[in-house]
Amino acid sequence: MAESGESNKNKLKLYSYWRSSCSQRVRIALNLKGLEYEYIPVNLLKGEHLSPDFLKLNPLGYVPALVDGEIVISDSFAILMYLEEKYPQHPLLPSDLQKKALNYQAANVVCSSIQPLPTQPLQNMAVLKYINEKVGPDEVIPWVQSHINKGFAALEKLLKDSAGKYATGDEVSMADLFIEPQIHGAIKRFNVDMTQFPLLSRLHEAYSxxxxxxNAMPENQPDASPSSVT
Structure with a gap:
């Protein structure tokens, strides 16, 4: 259905790359909150994230970036907190302070233990290319797996007493938005053995x-490469 010019003008815009786990967690949040948005693909393989137009939105050249009218937010954690405050429907954070803190901790495990920067995956192309050239191609996957395994082991311990149907109870919360994209990437791209992580495996099934x-999965995005869904 065609939308009016005013409707399009006010619509949220998400600059995203289909395989970015940071973008994926924002897509999940938008879906949960029932927010319509315009998906604007940024092809990292073609260097579109370094174009002058995109760097005006995010000088660091990372995806995702969210545009809401005159407001531009370019870090996935900041985007989620912004969405939580402006669009309170389907809260991403529980009211219970202990559970809220647990959500922050789980998100931080993903950001700090599995990713070197809050907005850029540890498995990004530049890092993998560097390891391939400086260490050797046979070391790339083991190196990535070691960091994922360390982070997943920490999540298993952190959530063992709090998990219900989802990470911190029986309602989807922010922790789940960080955890599932990382699990998906670990399985699809890096062949991580999930049998050693029974809690995360159970959560992965629940998210399915x-x-x-x-709907936020990489392979379901309009810019997904048909020849590469891993």
């Missing part, structure tokens, strides 16, 4: 039943 999560 949620349309908001499945």
């Amino acid at each position: 039943e949620l349309p908001a999560f499945q």
